[in-house]
Amino acid sequence: AQKITQTQPGMFVQEKEAVTLDCTYDTSDQSYGLFWYKQPSSGEMIFLIYQGSYDEQNATEGRYSLNFQKARKSANLVISASQLGDSAMYFCAMREPNLGGSQGNLIFGKGTKLSVKP
């Protein structure tokens, strides 16, 4: 069964507008971590933001915020004030303690390609 689901293969957003990238996850564990990565065309995976399952507040990092809805098992990424440089693939990932997670292994979704239009 798919552990991380990103339902949007591609998204378009106008420059300076906000955009939400969807991510839902499946786990029976109470302790887990959720990550978002950006992968530009250069190929490097760039860590953006992290949310722990016990964190009471939604994580924020600059223009990135994570809309964490635990009951719905969703961890959507919100990018505010989009910039042309935000055009990239975005991957949601989960660290699960009982699935090699104690070693820090992550399970990745298939990604969403974001294109920012000028």
Next chain:
Amino acid sequence: GAGVSQSPSNKVTEKGKDVELRCDPISGHTALYWYRQSLGQGLEFLIYFQGNSAPDKSGLPSDRFSAERTGGSVSTLTIQRTQQEDSAVYLCASSPHPGSGIGFFGQGTRLTVV
């Protein structure tokens, strides 16, 4: 170095040949991970190292794949008798310690088997 370094950045090889992919993690990072990313797909976990030992090899797709890490630093992923389905980007990542998640990836090696 300042970041995770992988070499070569691109590799084209003939079917049946062996290839070695190298990863230099961030200095001091004890945990090292190898992932594979096929075209249009997410990342597929291959193997994890804690120091020089690999407690989790569950992701290696076949016995043609092996990896080692020496001195708690450099790691080499070896693919023997390459097949066309091995064509992918191989990404290496490191973290200060296990359980902290993975924050630092290299730029990957794009392997093409012809």
